[in-house]
Amino acid sequence: CGYKGKIFPINPGAEEILSLRCYHSVLDVRENIDLAIIAIPAGSVLQVAEECGKKGVKAIIVISAGFKETGREGAILEKQLVDIASRYDMRTQGPNCLGVIDTSTPLNLSFAVTMPKAGKIGFISQSGALGTAVLDWVIKERIGFSSFVSLGNKADLDEIDFMEAMGGDDEIGVILLYLESIEKGQKFVEKAREVAKRKPVIVLKGGTSSAGAKAAGSHTGALVGSFIAYQTAFRKVGILLAESVEELFNYAVSFTEQPLPEGEGIAIITNAGGPGILATDLCEKLGVKLAIFSRVTHQELISKLPPAASTGNPIDVLGDAKADRYRFALERALGDEGVKAVIVLLTPQAMTESLATAQSIVEMSRSAKGKPILTVFMGGSSV
Amino acid sequence: CGYKGKIFPINPGAEEILSLRCYHSVLDVRENIDLAIIAIPAGSVLQVAEECGKKGVKAIIVISAGFKETGREGAILEKQLVDIASRYDMRTQGPNCLGVIDTSTPLNLSFAVTMPKAGKIGFISQSGALGTAVLDWVIKERIGFSSFVSLGNKADLDEIDFMEAMGGDDEIGVILLYLESIEKGQKFVEKAREVAKRKPVIVLKGGTSSAGAKAAGSHTGALVGSFIAYQTAFRKVGILLAESVEELFNYAVSFTEQPLPEGEGIAIITNAGGPGILATDLCEKLGVKLAIFSRVTHQELISKLPPAASTGNPIDVLGDAKADRYRFALERALGDEGVKAVIVLLTPQAMTESLATAQSIVEMSRSAKGKPILTVFMGGSSV
Structure with a gap:
């Protein structure tokens, strides 16, 4: 994995492992050792832990299974392992771990x-x-x-x-x-x-x-x-x-x-009523408060979005919304002080520009002033 | 899409649509019409619905929006549409539908x-x-x-x-x-x-x-x-x-x-404790009862699985389980009368044979006697 430090393989039955010189015991190594990884049958772990302690190893990771998880005898073995480690002031991760x-x-x-x-x-x-x-x-x-x-x-x-x-x-x-x-x-x-x-x-x-x-x-x-x-x-x-x-x-x-939202108040932008409702339901279920837009935001949404659009929260930019309408609604939502985070929902309709909308969102996110933007693009190959 | 029946495009402004002769009104068509799809501005829907009624069309699908969903005026328009349709005994899907x-x-x-x-x-x-x-x-x-x-x-x-x-x-x-x-x-x-x-x-x-x-x-x-x-x-x-x-x-x-389970009692087979526990939690949360194995099943599991395996429900076939051990556990679970469905969980460990295990499950499912088998293969490229 590109580890820069020294590695000492220990195995009494091998002279060399992965081109590294192999030692029969950790006590044969001359240099100081910070950490030992023990992956041998449970019965031999205590002896090796003892040797690690003598060697002055600071911590051991015991991969080996066969301890507390197997029952009473294993629990006793585990207790003995802990005793050895604490006697030598070694910290232990595991046993029975990856x-x-x-x-x-x-x-x-x-x-x-x-x-x-x-x-x-x-x-x-x-x-x-x-x-x-x-x-x-x-x-x-x-x-x-x-x-x-x-x-x-x-x-x-x-x-x-x-x-x-x-x-x-x-x-x-x-x-x-x-x-x-x-x-x-x-x-x-x-x-x-x-x-x-x-x-x-x-x-x-x-x-x-x-x-x-x-x-x-x-x-x-x-x-x-x-x-x-x-x-x-x-x-x-x-x-x-x-x-x-x-x-x-x-x-x-x-x-x-994404940055963490700096307060409560989420805005939902959608091109479809149903998903907007499901998202609103989920917010309420999870205790996430929907933002109430300022008068200015509300007025701007009303004046620039088509008459059939919903300008409350969720903002429904309608099924025929292209990227520019999404961009406008997102800009207005991010500009509102009461909005601390935005969810953008998109469903693939005849006019939908999935890619261009995604690009708009990415661009807008750069000037989002620390407000997180979450997106849900529903559908399959069209999104 | 391969529709075998006749299609009559209606549009006063065109002579031909997709190589089909286009009619100016549904009343110009000589043959009988079962179903009319109306996708025109809301303001013209009533007139066309009236024409469909006169023509004896049995049902209409109104794609057009601009009805009840837009407010009071739309609601009135929608009421008029329903009145026309019921006068001619036409059934209506929509309006404002896809x-x-x-x-x-x-x-x-x-x-x-x-x-x-x-x-x-x-x-x-x-x-x-x-x-x-x-x-x-x-x-x-x-x-x-x-x-x-x-x-x-x-x-x-x-x-x-x-x-x-x-x-x-x-x-x-x-x-x-x-x-x-x-x-x-x-x-x-x-x-x-x-x-x-x-x-x-x-x-x-x-x-x-x-x-x-x-x-x-x-x-x-x-x-x-x-x-x-x-x-x-x-x-x-x-x-x-x-x-x-x-x-x-x-x-x-x-x-x-999958077939529907014929009663309560689900068996969980896993090669990992954690996912087995999460699945058990979810079953209890959803009110799905875990099966209690028969003495015979239990004995067979104990005698054939390794000593460290869990032979209760969930059955933990252990991290080193290959396809054959999964197959054995699945066979035993399916053979138990108290088991009406099985969930097989797999996590990718060093010894895991994802593909061979999947094949075993598919084979076993053929003799599953109507018991559904659900699988969750956790992980990414290894499964």
């Missing part, structure tokens, strides 16, 4: 073969497999990532540690978390309150139903808290809750590619 | 330039523009349509008439409705109860919020009923409610490409 990716170092210590594009999203996942699926998807969709962290069993480092670190990382503009269990609820909420003041924090919580919680319980061996309690606490401290992976990334992409 | 498509006739009396692929979906839309966007999208996605109807102002024929017609049409396997207003609530619910016994009826209701209702009011000039009341009535008679256009078509595609 590692970490950082596109700015760059560093890819994960199962993902290719790196995602560099970007502003930091993603913390308690499910490694969900993480893999998401990485695969963002690479295809060319969505920019800054960091990806797979938490695994959270024997030591947990979502609070990584959220805090991402909160202080200027490369990261938005923090996404997929969580199944939150053990230190109070501390999580307090830390999230601090971080959410600086950048958006969005949580997708798995195990919110009783059946899902049961599945989560058998999966991570952790208790799952009451979702309603989480919801209330999250809302209070300004955490956004996503209801699906799709929603999580819709939020993330909107937040990283 | 026409109709029927892929089996075939007949395309709409703004859509290309026809959608023939299929089992019947779609009734109170928003013409939403209809256009949907048509554009289904054509690109190659989703099969049987009929598309744009209701417009519903001066005469309304959603009840078309739902009834589609209910009796064997070409149509699922009926979708996008509605903003339902004037005859009681009658709609009664008719839907009958139709929903024969095939799924799915409604996306616009104007469910007060702001959305206001937007709908100014758009179609119709009052919008209380959504909560609709919800309750719909649930009672077996109508499914979609919350977005996407959901409407997800339902439609599932219903037309």
